[in-house]
Amino acid sequence: MTALLEVSDLKVRFESDNAIVHAVNGINLTVDMGKAVAIVGESGSGKSTVMMAVMRLLHGNARVEGKVLLEGTDLLQLPEKAMQKVRGKDIAMIFQNPSAYLNPTKTIGQQMIEPLLYHHLASAAKAREKAVELLDRVGIPDPEQRLNNYPFELSGGQLQRVMIGMALMADPKLLIADEPTTALDVTVQAEVLILLKRLQRERGMGMVFITHDLAVAAQVADEIYVMYGGLVMEHLAARDLVTGHVHPYLCGLIRSIPRIDGPRADLPYIPGQPVQTAGGLPPGCVFADRCDRRFDRCAERPPLMEVGPGHRASCWLVEAGVAK
Amino acid sequence: MEQPVAVKSPARALVELADVVKAFKTPKGQLVACDHVSLTVEQGVSVGLVGESGSGKSTLIRTMQLLERPTSGTVRMNGEDVTRLPEPKLKPYRRNIQFVAQDPYSSLFPNLTVSQNIMEPLRIHKVGDAKSRPLKALELMQRVGLPADYFHAYPHELSGGQQQRVAIARALALSPQILVLDEAVSSLDVSIQAQILNLLQRLKAELGLTYIFISHNLAVIRLMCEQTAVMYLGRIVEQGESDSLFRRPMHPYTRALIASIPAFTAEGVTPLPSESVLTGERPSPTNLPSGCAYRTRCPFATERCKNERPELRRVEPDRLVACHYAETLAANR
Numbered sequence: 001m002t003a004l005l006e007v008s009d010l011k012v013r014f015e016s017d018n019a020i021v022h023a024v025n026g027i028n029l030t031v032d033m034g035k036a037v038a039i040v041g042e043s044g045s046g047k048s049t050v051m052m053a054v055m056r057l058l059h060g061n062a063r064v065e066g067k068v069l070l071e072g073t074d075l076l077q078l079p080e081k082a083m084q085k086v087r088g089k090d091i092a093m094i095f096q097n098p099s100a101y102l103n104p105t106k107t108i109g110q111q112m113i114e115p116l117l118y119h120h121l122a123s124a125a126k127a128r129e130k131a132v133e134l135l136d137r138v139g140i141p142d143p144e145q146r147l148n149n150y151p152f153e154l155s156g157g158q159l160q161r162v163m164i165g166m167a168l169m170a171d172p173k174l175l176i177a178d179e180p181t182t183a184l185d186v187t188v189q190a191e192v193l194i195l196l197k198r199l200q201r202e203r204g205m206g207m208v209f210i211t212h213d214l215a216v217a218a219q220v221a222d223e224i225y226v227m228y229g230g231l232v233m234e235h236l237a238a239r240d241l242v243t244g245h246v247h248p249y250l251c252g253l254i255r256s257i258p259r260i261d262g263p264r265a266d267l268p269y270i271p272g273q274p275v276q277t278a279g280g281l282p283p284g285c286v287f288a289d290r291c292d293r294r295f296d297r298c299a300e301r302p303p304l305m306e307v308g309p310g311h312r313a314s315c316w317l318v319e320a321g322v323a324k
Numbered sequence: 325m326e327q328p329v330a331v332k333s334p335a336r337a338l339v340e341l342a343d344v345v346k347a348f349k350t351p352k353g354q355l356v357a358c359d360h361v362s363l364t365v366e367q368g369v370s371v372g373l374v375g376e377s378g379s380g381k382s383t384l385i386r387t388m389q390l391l392e393r394p395t396s397g398t399v400r401m402n403g404e405d406v407t408r409l410p411e412p413k414l415k416p417y418r419r420n421i422q423f424v425a426q427d428p429y430s431s432l433f434p435n436l437t438v439s440q441n442i443m444e445p446l447r448i449h450k451v452g453d454a455k456s457r458p459l460k461a462l463e464l465m466q467r468v469g470l471p472a473d474y475f476h477a478y479p480h481e482l483s484g485g486q487q488q489r490v491a492i493a494r495a496l497a498l499s500p501q502i503l504v505l506d507e508a509v510s511s512l513d514v515s516i517q518a519q520i521l522n523l524l525q526r527l528k529a530e531l532g533l534t535y536i537f538i539s540h541n542l543a544v545i546r547l548m549c550e551q552t553a554v555m556y557l558g559r560i561v562e563q564g565e566s567d568s569l570f571r572r573p574m575h576p577y578t579r580a581l582i583a584s585i586p587a588f589t590a591e592g593v594t595p596l597p598s599e600s601v602l603t604g605e606r607p608s609p610t611n612l613p614s615g616c617a618y619r620t621r622c623p624f625a626t627e628r629c630k631n632e633r634p635e636l637r638r639v640e641p642d643r644l645v646a647c648h649y650a651e652t653l654a655a656n657r
Contacts (some may be wrong), residue, residue: 042513130614141605185376186540190584194596211453215586218593242592256518258543260570260594266525267547269518275485 003069004206005031005054010048010066012053019279023049025220025230026066027078028304031174036207038238039222040214042274046230047210051176055093056083070174088115092167096179098159102151108135108162109147115170125171130135134165138195157188164196174206181216187204193220214241223310226250229275229286232304234313247313249287285315293317336500337403338534339388339421344397346383352610353643357383358394359558362636363500370528370535372545372566374581375555378609381538384505384555387573388536390414402501419449426507428487430584432479438465439475439492445497466495469523485516489523496527504536524548542585546570554578557617559610560636564643574639574650578623616647624649638652 012024024046028281031037041047053064056075068075070090075083087093092115093100095101103111112134113127122130128147135143138161160180167175177196186287193295197220201205209220217224218241226234226247234247245251275282282289288298297316304312305319346358351376357380365371365388373381384390387399398407401417409417422445425431434442442461446452452460462472468489479487488508495503505524509517521544527533528548537548545552546566553563554575562575573579583597605620607613615633619625628648636646637655647653 022586042515183476187376187581190597194599197596213586214591215588219586219596239592242588242590242613253514254588256515258541258547259589260543260546261589262543262547263628266522267518269522270515274513274515295508302524 002033002069003030003223004033005029005208006067006069007050008067008069010050010053010068011057011064012049013063014059014063015063016278021278022281023255023277024053025233025277025281027227027230029225029232031206031208032203033173034201035223036209036221037101038209038211038217038224039173039227040211040217041227042212044274044277046277047212047227048178049230050227051093051178051210055091055176056080056086072166077164082216085119086257088172089119089121089170090172091174091176092170092172094160094163094167094180095219098156098163101150101163102159104151106150108149108151112147112162112166112169115166121170128170131165134168135162137168137199138165139191140165157184157192158262160188160192161186164192164199168199168203169187171203172205174208175200176210176211177209179212180209180213182213187273189216192254196220214257218242228254229281230277231286232312232314233287234315235304236307236311236313240311244311246307246318247287248291248293248316248317252290253295276316282294325399335369336539337364337366339363339365340400341384341388341493342398342400343395344384344387344399346380346387346392347395350610352608355610356612357560357609358387361558361560362395363553363560364564365534365536367501367534368532369551370549371536372549372552373536373555374540374542374545374548374552378557380556380558381555381556382506385423385506385536389423389504390418415449419445419498420500421502421504422498422500423504424488424495425490426463428484428491428511429479431491432487432494434479436582437478438470438482440481441490442494442497443586445494449498451498455561460497464496467496467527468493476569479507483516484565485519488512488520492520492523492527496531499531500533502534502536504538505548507540508537510539510541512587521547524609529530534559540585542570542582543587554581555609557612559617559646560644561618563636564640564646568642572654574619574643574645575647576624577618579653624653654657 007027007029010024010027014021014023025048039047045283052058054068064076109131112131116122116127131147132143135146140146140158140161162249181192209219218238221238224236224238224241225232228249233249234245236244256267258267275286284301285298288294302314302316304314307313307318329510341361341363343360344361348357361384375381387394398405406417407451439458439461442464443457446457465583470489509520512520535548537545539545549566552566552569556577562578573582587594607620613620615631616629619629634646634648636644639645
């Protein structure tokens with residue numbers, strides 16, 4: 001399997017007036033060709049920042065270190081002009097709130113053909129043909145008609161389909177989806193997830209799916225990275241999420257989610273507040289102060305350690321062989 | 325805290341909606357947000373409301389809170405018909421039913437401190453005086469697990485979970501019988517969500533509260549509510565005991581809804597539904613199809629569904645379903 005995207009030791013810091021926010025603190029992440037990877041974390045865990053850094057869309061006050069290799073080319077070293085050729089062509093991105101990312105003054109059609117014209121990939125007529133075909137593929141009825149509509153004329157679910165269609169216009173190798181279904185109704189969410197999964201498989205495209213919802217991550221992705229405090233706590237196959245996890249943080253999270261077949265009783269929860277990334281991380285394991293299994297070793301920060309094939313966790317319990 | 329004595333038996337109806345219709349005039353025509361809805365909320369039987377956006381959940385709740393007058397039908401509160409009461413007379417009824425919104429920060433006054441926020445309902449309803457109110461606020465803060473240090477803090481200084489605790493304390497200030505929780509835990513992170521759910525379960529038991537819980541998270545509904553009502557385009561299409569309803573849904577829409585929501589089970593996460601479960605066109609709410617409103621998306625729809633509107637009927641002792649074929653569908657699962 002060849003790696004499409006390889007992020008190594010990525011660090012992102014934001015300088016604000018009173019503190020430096022250590023949003024991402026050394027992330028290693030690999031997306032293989034044709035695979036779907038989910039990044040899961042609570043708010044403030046740095047999950048979106050990682051991918052914004054990959055796309056180089058962060059504000060000027062962000063300092064990014066590390067390597068982001070797209071098929072061997074380090075995106076962080078590219079001049080801005082060259083990076084513009086990557087965005088929308090090799091890597092496309094969709095977001096939580098499609099109406100905020102679509103131009104309200106342009107028709108769906110004008111916006112859909114834009115990436116092809118911008119990257120000089122097709123003539124306007126050919127691009128239009130492709131837009132019609134893609135709108136049809138993402139399940140928009142009367143695609144020819146819809147091209148002449150403005151964003152406000154479509155529902156939220158339809159706009160997200162348009163966004164997906166638009167992202168696929170230039171046949172990207174990698175699609176980054178940042179909470180694409182969070183704002184949608186549950187039945188629409190299921191439809192959009194099915195669509196994304198099908199398109200990703202059919203096109204052999206790599207996908208990074210960012211979400212706060214562990215269940216959605218398990219449904220869509222092949223592999224899951226669980227983030228906390230800007231670090232990866234555990235990396236495992238999606239099918240092992242419920243039965244195979246080892247990290248105390250992930251154990252705590254999964255136990256605290258009410259189950260549809262569970263008892264009607266108090267939910268076990270993780271005590272305390274999520275770690276603050278403003279002003280630097282605490283020494284040692286970032287989860288230690290909320291962890292019920294901490295021991296003296298936790299004063300030192302654990303690296304990601306191999307649990308099994310394709311399964312790693314950042315916890316000393318793994319080394320001690322007593323995780324789980 | 326003074327609480328109405330919980331009547332063990334017979335069950336006491338707190339709110340009764342009978343045949344409530346609420347229609348709005350829109351530029352595109354009449355929109356019937358609630359279409360002949362009857363729902364009784366009994367003391368100690370919390371009700372979960374599920375349905376997509378536009379299904380009429382919010383209008384139903386607003387009618388219950390007496391914020392919206394029904395076009396026809398009646399609303400009874402503690403046995404009294406309040407449908408046509410003039411506005412000033414509604415105030416004592418409104419305090420019985422309090423509301424907690426999804427986003428705690430925007431539902432609190434940013435310019436008032438935590439204690440002032442909690443005391444606001446007391447001030448409006450002229451309960452207590454300048455001396456007793458702060459004491460009441462402190463007692464409420466304790467009850468919802470907020471440290472007394474936050475008494476003079478402003479909402480923006482608190483985390484999301486703490487803000488939601490303030491909102492809950494404020495809703496409890498007037499000792500209501502019913503608490504309406506509109507996606508009250510949806511915007512919180514998983515680990516915080518569990519803490520708030522535990523708090524809500526404890527308050528329910530301690531204060532004998534009855535909840536009306538709107539959520540798209542069925543596991544949360546099942547945890548908090550004895551009864552569940554499923555709404556689709558302004559009507560209740562299925563209602564029954566939560567556990568049995570989720571285990572054995574009888575309306576095709578309930579089935580599709582359950583299939584589309586990812587859920588944790590002991591074995592793993594439920595897989596994505598097959599595409600066939602979710603087909604068909606969503607009708608426009610101002611131009612509903614004839615007969616059954618769900619027939620355009622229903623895989624089992626027949627000629628009868630087109631011609632004859634299925635009424636909500638009792639299919640089992642504790643199950644109401646609005647589908648002509650509820651029995652056959654339940655049998656051939």
